[in-house]
Amino acid sequence: MVEPIILLFSGGLDSTVLLYDLLHQKDCVPTCLLFDYGQRHIKELTCARAACAELNLECRTVSLQSIFSTAQTFIMDGKSGSYIVPNRNMVFLSIAAAFAASREIKTVLYACNLDDAEGFPDCRPAFVSSLNASLKEAQVDVEICIPYISKTKKEIVAIGRDLRVNFDDTWSCYSGGLEPCGTCLACKKRQEALA
Ligand SMILES: [Zn+2]
Numbered sequence: 001m002v003e004p005i006i007l008l009f010s011g012g013l014d015s016t017v018l019l020y021d022l023l024h025q026k027d028c029v030p031t032c033l034l035f036d037y038g039q040r041h042i043k044e045l046t047c048a049r050a051a052c053a054e055l056n057l058e059c060r061t062v063s064l065q066s067i068f069s070t071a072q073t074f075i076m077d078g079k080s081g082s083y084i085v086p087n088r089n090m091v092f093l094s095i096a097a098a099f100a101a102s103r104e105i106k107t108v109l110y111a112c113n114l115d116d117a118e119g120f121p122d123c124r125p126a127f128v129s130s131l132n133a134s135l136k137e138a139q140v141d142v143e144i145c146i147p148y149i150s151k152t153k154k155e156i157v158a159i160g161r162d163l164r165v166n167f168d169d170t171w172s173c174y175s176g177g178l179e180p181c182g183t184c185l186a187c188k189k190r191q192e193a194l195a
Contacts, residue, residue, distance in 0.1 A: 036065060
């Protein structure tokens, strides 16, 4: 049986590989959920939409600009910086779970991984488990699944290469330019993974 699922899809490296991985397994039909939250790097949305069009998948964009565009905070991590939005992933996952429940879909997939978990608490298993416990408490029959949580970005890239993902069609840079800046945290992690 082919199962419908909701994928949190950013157009970045991790969620793009997960999307191809799901399609390769052929036992689910993903609907991609995109978030326009006033991010500087709007190019990731362009990449995400292009991938959905190419793969002929349903793609929904949730607009959260009015809430989040002024909430972005620049943090320094060693020599590199990144933009963070407090509680962003909690909001994304909660909306995804509501959307899934409205369609009687039981699974939301989230491509967080070992590298993300290192720096971001809301990319860790404990966070996702507590969110699943909250959904259960609220009697929402949806589970958030994190199939890549024990994988590094390097391992995700290897899966993507096997699946012939064109990484030039994915976007990671936070800086908002038309070309990757090469110095932000996202660019650095991407370069390491692709090396
Ligand atoms: Zn960058």
